[in-house]
Amino acid sequence: MSPRPGFVLEVDGSTPPTLFWNGERFCQEKLPEGSRVVYAPEPLEPLVDPVAAVRHALTHPLGDSAPLPALLHAGMRLTVCFDDVSLPLPPMQAPDVRQLVIEQVLDMAAEAGVDDVVLVAALALHRRMTEAELRHALGDRIYEAFAPHGLLTQHDAEDPENLIHLGTTEMGEDVELNKRAATGDLLVYVNINLVAMDGGHKSVATGLASYRSLRHHHNPSTMRHSRSFMDAPSAELHSSNWRMGRLIAENGVKVFQIETTLNGDTFPAQFGFLQKREWEWSLRDRATYAATSTALDRTPSRVARQIFHSIRSPHAMTSVQAGEVEAVHAVTTSKVWEQQGVEVQGQTDIVTMGLPYICPYNVNSIMNPVLVACLGLGYFFNLYRGRPVVREGGVLILRHPTPWEFHPGHHPSYIDFFEQVLSQTTDPEVMSKVYEEPFATDPWYIHLYRTGHAYHGVHPFYMWYWCAHALEHLGKVVVVGGDPRAVRRMGFAPASTLNDALEIASDVVGRSPSLTHLHTPPLLMADVR
């Protein structure tokens, strides 16, 4: 039986309560009658033989690229770059897609006699991956073959010796990249395309870039003019990366792009109820939900966090394509939409969402308040094509505990951003002008980024900029169940229950608003007509 497409339910008197994520917990809410609930499509069938599919993609490239074996020869300098720990979410069960793909690339390189191969984790300004994370992404075999010889590297956006400035685009955007990747004979980039904005020219132009380059598109203006990030033709973020990508190509940097898509099989069997529609829950699902939910409610947050971060997703590969960047990405994007797209008729006054424990920037870490905002207003709000699910001036209601808590090793500049910047302004433009540069060039943050496992000093600004479109669009943001102090610090309204949140929202949208709940994750993208 083929998987069912996404679905929009209209809530009536017989609809069971709707599951909301709530950080490391869940809850069920009785939504008002007439509300809509948007469910993701069921997981697509995975590739039967992913390794064979990878080999086929590498030997049958898209666009004007030659097959990978034809691009490999003895004496060449090959650089294989790959997405970092921020993808996929949650981390997938072994073997990771990156391992599957890179093993085939390396086999072909070995067959061609290539012996100068360097692997680069495309961190951009993210934290460096730990050994365990690298081993998980690449497999022990690759790790053991490369890491001890210094051939498994992580992009360092603050290492002037290992950066090269390729020029500026017609819009004056600097393009500064990892020197090894940009000056080798071939750059192979291995993507995991979890959402539609992943991949394309963004892989190299962002993942291997420096602050000098990134600031041209990671800024409030670009973010406000990306409607949405997931819809490339409407995203200035996309346009900027495309300009950079073309400049990279004009500079003779030969990129062989490999993109992979995953199905929506996000959680292991014991959390199967998270992927089902509530009225289809079996007795076993209901019992599992009740037991899990009760146990989590009694579990200290720190322990619950450890439990959730140990989850390995059963994500399976649904497609792999390789070759020229733009031709590859066009196919990839259609595959992502095939898995995640849901047609939604018209906008709504209120959109609700339960935020889970994880976002791209807190893998094995703490979801601090800035990341809560980014996940809700940056990522989930932008899971649309056409128009936002919520109308302009409408209300976004999030559910998340939003603890005033930070990982001091991973997010040191976030602590200061929250204390010293958000306490002064929540306006992305103002903070960009007044505060960004001192954070971006702070020597201590740079030191921690380069030598520890810290996100770059400017990273919390980028997280806030991701929210810029939503901040401009929405009339109010309400956070249910969050730490009131943390919620208020971000300029949002705290509420203790969903009913309280609806009451607060009534100031903006009146007493009889329309309401749509995004039942995600699993990830979905609303095609709003």
Next chain:
Amino acid sequence: MKTLLFERNPARFAASRVVSAFGSGRGAGIGPLRLVEGQAPALPAPGWQHVDPILSGICGSDLATLDARSSRYFEDLVSFPFVPGHEVVGTVATPARAADGTDLPPGSRVVVEPVLGCRARGLDPVCDECAQGRTGSCRMVAFGHLRPGLQTGFCADTGGGWSTAGLVAHESQLHAVPPGLDDRDAVTVEPVACAVHAVMSAALRGGETVVVVGAGTLGLASVAALSHLARAGHVAEPTDVLVGARYPHQRTWAAELGATDVLAPEHVSRAVRRRTRSMAVGAPSGGGQRLTGGADVVLDCVGTAASIGQALDLVRPRGRVVLVGMAGRVHLDLASLWHREVTLVGAYAYGTELSRRTAAPISTFSLAFDVVAATGTGRLVTATYPLERFEEAVAHAGSAGRRGAVKIAFDLKQPPHKAPPPASAPRKEGPK
């Protein structure tokens, strides 16, 4: 006439110390302070005047005395019994002359500069410190025709501000209050003068980062002094003035008075690191990180072991820490002071200062009047009490921060028949 008299009474002293352990100012009722009928002291010598107090503030050093927490260092520098109160605005009863030589008609409002230096003590020649205008450092505070007492309010012969009977002051201690200043402004001149002296003692070099630890009266007065004196060119202008303030009203006022950053005390270190682009060592978790750089100057306006320790943590190598709050016996790790070659400076009282703008000596009180007029420090006087309610007043002063207050003062002109506000809700006023 009512007077609050502080007597040498070891039993009451011990009781006050025990009770104050549960909260500063709580031991006023059982300590050595008593409300008595009294008369103004006799004029000790020619050049002395009677002053009738209008308002008299409760200072941190008064609280330390009442709590029996002050250092035994001061034992021989005071004389008993004394009437506390050295922050005083009042009126002169008879024609008088001010410290700057101007005539004061009867009824003129004056602020008392409480230090009892050589001139007040009738000593001629004056000591080297007084000769150079550094009366706060007078070497003769236990000598002359007065009994020991480093200030009015700690001397058995002068009386103090906590009295409706009045006090006596030497003409060298009198400063006329300009018509534009109201009584609340005027009663803050003395603590502002302390802050002015502290800022002048910091030897600012321009473009520096200054941290103010503590946002009580002295802390806020220091912020006001810093901003005004820099604006007026008397000291070099700092780039940043960061203030650690525990309570919301303190944060509001610190910002209004000129702080560039106002932070909760636990966040000051991170802010200083970022502002000074310092590095840090130690594990990022558990609060064990220490700065390798830091602020150029730290004004410690608290004076406890914790605040001095924090100041030493925040200051850069070869930086300056100025002790503004009254310190006593403390237990401190001075390794960083030794290793980083930090200069620790005391800043007591006032005298004359050397202005950067004029390169000439200026009376600290003269500068303080300017600061008060420019910044409106009278807003810090949050509540006033009649003497009869001294226990409440002292308790309020002891818990000022928690109760949304800064400066508590006695209102010596408030007629007893006017019903004061109930004890549970002392009169509070917001900023002007």
